[in-house]
Amino acid sequence: MKDKNNSGNLQTRNLIEERIDRLTPEDLKRALQVFKGKLGSEHAAYLNSCVHCGLCAESCHYYLADGDVESIPARKLNLVTAVFKRHFTFAGKAIPQWVGARELDRDIMRQWLDSLFGRCSLCGRCSLNCSIGLNVSYVVRAARSAMASLDLVPTGLQSTVNTAIDKGNNMGIPEAEWIETVQWLAEELRKDVGDPKATLPMNLKGARLLYTVNPREPMFFPLSIVAVAKIFHAAGESWTFSSKNYDVTNYGFFSGDDQAARTISDRLVRSMEELGCRTLVLAECGHGFNSNRWEAPEWIGKEYGFEVKSILEIVADYIRAGRIRLDPSRNPGPVTLHDPCNLVRLGGIVEEQRYILKSSTNNFIEMTPNREKNFCCGGGGGQLSMTEFTERRLKAGKVKADQIRRTGAKIVAAPCHNCIDQLIELNKHYKLGVEVKTVSEIAADALVIGGATNSEEKCEPQRPV
Amino acid sequence: MTALLKYAVVLTFVFAVVSLSFMVIKTFFFGRKAQYAKPRGSAGKGILFALGKGMMPSEKESASKHLPTYFAGILYHAGIFAALFYLLSLVLSLGLPGLSFVSLELPASLALFLCIVCAVGLLSGVSLVLKRVSLPALRKLSCPDDFAANLIVDAFLLLAAMSSYQRFSVSSGALSGSFYSAIAAFNGGSAGAAAGNHLGGANTLFFVVAVVMFLYVPLGKIRHCFFFFYARILLGLFYGKRGVWPAPGMRL
Numbered sequence A: 001m002k003d004k005n006n007s008g009n010l011q012t013r014n015l016i017e018e019r020i021d022r023l024t025p026e027d028l029k030r031a032l033q034v035f036k037g038k039l040g041s042e043h044a045a046y047l048n049s050c051v052h053c054g055l056c057a058e059s060c061h062y063y064l065a066d067g068d069v070e071s072i073p074a075r076k077l078n079l080v081t082a083v084f085k086r087h088f089t090f091a092g093k094a095i096p097q098w099v100g101a102r103e104l105d106r107d108i109m110r111q112w113l114d115s116l117f118g119r120c121s122l123c124g125r126c127s128l129n130c131s132i133g134l135n136v137s138y139v140v141r142a143a144r145s146a147m148a149s150l151d152l153v154p155t156g157l158q159s160t161v162n163t164a165i166d167k168g169n170n171m172g173i174p175e176a177e178w179i180e181t182v183q184w185l186a187e188e189l190r191k192d193v194g195d196p197k198a199t200l201p202m203n204l205k206g207a208r209l210l211y212t213v214n215p216r217e218p219m220f221f222p223l224s225i226v227a228v229a230k231i232f233h234a235a236g237e238s239w240t241f242s243s244k245n246y247d248v249t250n251y252g253f254f255s256g257d258d259q260a261a262r263t264i265s266d267r268l269v270r271s272m273e274e275l276g277c278r279t280l281v282l283a284e285c286g287h288g289f290n291s292n293r294w295e296a297p298e299w300i301g302k303e304y305g306f307e308v309k310s311i312l313e314i315v316a317d318y319i320r321a322g323r324i325r326l327d328p329s330r331n332p333g334p335v336t337l338h339d340p341c342n343l344v345r346l347g348g349i350v351e352e353q354r355y356i357l358k359s360s361t362n363n364f365i366e367m368t369p370n371r372e373k374n375f376c377c378g379g380g381g382g383q384l385s386m387t388e389f390t391e392r393r394l395k396a397g398k399v400k401a402d403q404i405r406r407t408g409a410k411i412v413a414a415p416c417h418n419c420i421d422q423l424i425e426l427n428k429h430y431k432l433g434v435e436v437k438t439v440s441e442i443a444a445d446a447l448v449i450g451g452a453t454n455s456e457e458k459c460e461p462q463r464p465v
Numbered sequence B: 001m002t003a004l005l006k007y008a009v010v011l012t013f014v015f016a017v018v019s020l021s022f023m024v025i026k027t028f029f030f031g032r033k034a035q036y037a038k039p040r041g042s043a044g045k046g047i048l049f050a051l052g053k054g055m056m057p058s059e060k061e062s063a064s065k066h067l068p069t070y071f072a073g074i075l076y077h078a079g080i081f082a083a084l085f086y087l088l089s090l091v092l093s094l095g096l097p098g099l100s101f102v103s104l105e106l107p108a109s110l111a112l113f114l115c116i117v118c119a120v121g122l123l124s125g126v127s128l129v130l131k132r133v134s135l136p137a138l139r140k141l142s143c144p145d146d147f148a149a150n151l152i153v154d155a156f157l158l159l160a161a162m163s164s165y166q167r168f169s170v171s172s173g174a175l176s177g178s179f180y181s182a183i184a185a186f187n188g189g190s191a192g193a194a195a196g197n198h199l200g201g202a203n204t205l206f207f208v209v210a211v212v213m214f215l216y217v218p219l220g221k222i223r224h225c226f227f228f229f230y231a232r233i234l235l236g237l238f239y240g241k242r243g244v245w246p247a248p249g250m251r252l
Helices: A001-020 A027-037 A041-047 A062-068 A071-088 A090-094 A106-117 A125-129 A136-149 A155-167 A175-193 A216-220 A223-236 A258-275 A287-299 A311-321 A354-358 A386-398 A399-405 A417-427 A439-445 B002-029 B043-051 B067-093 B108-134 B134-139 B144-172 B177-187 B191-216 B220-240
Strands: A209-211 A279-280 A308-311 A335-337 A410-413 A435-437
Touching: A001 A041, A001 A106, A027 A071, A027 A106, A027 A136, A041 A136, A041 B002, A041 B220, A062 A386, A071 A106, A071 B134, A106 A136, A125 A136, A155 A258, A155 A439, A175 A216, A175 A258, A209 A223, A209 A258, A216 A223, A216 A417, A223 A308, A223 A311, A223 A354, A223 A439, A279 A287, A279 A311, A287 A417, A308 A311, A311 A354, A311 A439, A335 A354, A354 A439, A386 A399, A386 A417, A399 A417, A399 B144, A410 A439, A417 A435, A435 A439, A439 B144, B002 B067, B002 B191, B002 B220, B043 B220, B067 B108, B067 B144, B067 B191, B108 B134, B108 B144, B144 B191, B144 B220
Parallel strands: A209 A279, A279 A308, A335 A410, A410 A435
Antiparallel strands: none
8 A cells, every 4th residue: 555655656746757857948937937926025135145054954844854954944945046046146147156056947946846845844943043034935935836837836736726726625525515514513513512593604694703614624523613613602603604615725825826825815805795794713724824814915915804813813812701611620631732833933823722722721731842933743835735745744743743742742732734634644653642633622622501701792693695 | 555455445345335235125126025914913023023032042943052153153243343343443544535534543452352353253253164164964055155255254354353463562562662663773764664564564465355355245145244134124024013023921
């Protein structure tokens, strides 16, 4: 089975390498133009600044796992810097070898493919540790964009983007199936809360919140949806799903395809406008948060007329306001927390999850390092969909596995479904013996139904459409 | 000759500053990304953090795990600033035509202080280039510019240290009047002129290296002297706006 997988991965990789072999000088010119078009003044500043001190090396989980020079962030950045210098700086044009400048050619495209897709999860940890302060993942994504313009995105990642564009969500779930799943989950909710009126509203116009999910939830983790629904129910929240646009993920962010990323995120904006909701609530999904909270307004080119919040901010607000009550003794733990890079380091949601977990268990243990300094699990940057790099991804995950093991925790809370998938694999691969859950699931386990002390801020919804 | 070199130093310095400014301005032509997403934190505080506490070993694993390199880097750059200050004092105190209204005469103690800072900076710079030569990973990361930039700056520091030491010696009388009297007796002329020549010889090479360094600045990695601040401000903006820097409750 393993051999079969390996040969499949090799095939996938060879397919792209064949495409690279077929690139014409015109294709490369086009890629250069796209690359230039993707660069802003920030990129140009970063690309002028690396001093090759190499101090970033140990900030990268890839380098820590394999010790390969190619995994040093400065080396990865250098692949992009070299092209920038060669084509856009005087010194790079005049004395290319002296300053390490290189033409954008097939050879460097192969290296971009291997390093920028296969050795980088866009986690941004190197940026915090950079002597100069270069936003490396920002630059890597610009280079990925140039690759995307030439159809050189690894097949698995590209097909995830294509599915989202064609089917409306990245798992290709038909609308009827989604509605049916939600109806089934509503029954589960009613049983759980003992309220025959409890429901998971669909297309409820005027609801305060529009809640989105990662399509992996209805497919593989439906109980994480029920957990959030329980919390909404206990808080007396006015909320709804959209039957069409509910996918929080955006793999265009990972592939570097801004056009696709814009299309995907714009669907949520349209749903917000159609349903007249006040807050777009993003499920526990790191890159979904980063994409929709921070990047999408730039892709779409407008300031939103509504709030965009993580479900963690909403739940933390409920606890603070006394809208839900949690009994921490219901989660004996010990529980540790993984900080998803896109949510924490790149998203700014740092303390909410801690507040929720400390309210939900008496036995919470921090990993070291944590918060914005935490290590990537290895599942970000589209790595989970690029099967050709699976072996490398699991190897790079050792840093996270060791971090978890050192806490001695039995439950790992991970507010991101990509991270959860990677952590489940790491759990198996490194025999960690832990259970991986979302933060909302842990909060829902501690939820005291009917225990709220304050039920203000409820909104009366209008009618379903 | 010295007057010409002083002009060359000033002109190449201006060339370096103008070139770097042009390079910074050129980055703006790539376009500024719009900022439509509503901020979650303060961009200003993020910038302050990026330029201050965010560079401390307590905040950066890359610094705390590599303290010798971190401190070598700090001392190296302190040496460079000291050498530049010393260069400025020379250019002004030696009476650059047209700039005679300004002068910066160095007291002996300050000359000695600058000499020590430059010498320590030089040792740090040499240690950094040796590290680059000896570690295979770092060697593979490097291009000729990485070595050249370091060596040019090391030469600048070496000559700054030597010249400032001579200035200290002359100012403090560590080189006695009889030393210059003897030279004067041998060559003809006054002891004061002999002392002036002594300093002039040391400074000539210092000026030449300064000219080379200023000419090289925009070509190689030394341009980070401008881009460092630019990049850190951008990073501070990024993390500040997102509410990541500084951490809640942290004192800047």
